[in-house]
Amino acid sequence: MAAYWDETWKQVAVDNVGRMICRDWNHPSIILWGVRINESRDDHDFYVRTNALAHVLDNTRQTGVSEIPRNQNC
Numbered sequence: 769m770a771a772y773w774d775e776t777w778k779q780v781a782v783d784n785v786g787r788m789i790c791r792d793w794n795h796p797s798i799i800l801w802g803v804r805i806n807e808s809r810d811d812h813d814f815y816v817r818t819n820a821l822a823h824v825l826d827n828t829r830q831t832g833v834s835e836i837p838r839n840q841n842c
Contacts, residue, residue, distance in 0.1 A: 773808075773809060773841050775820045778817075780810075781805055781818070782814075782818055783818055785801075785818045785821055785822060786821050787824055788801075789801060789822060793825070793826050799829065799830075800831060801823075801826065801829055802823040802829045802831070802832055803815060803818040803822050803823075803833060804833035804834055806834065815833065
């Protein structure tokens with residue numbers, strides 16, 4: 769089993785993004801692809817990979833990410 773955030777885990781996550789897009793690309797309610805794994809670490813190179821894959825598989829939709837704000841005083 770892959771340890772959280774090692775290269776094996778990242779490859780599984782990239783594969784999951786690809787499978788999600790292949791599975792759901794024809795749904796009319798999909799307006800963009802989320803290419804950042806919820807509550808995950810910042811890793812620019814990893815998200816370049818997921819974003820590039822999303823655009824290769826579906827160049828008709830935008831991509832987006834959800835980030836947790838850092839150093840927020842709540």
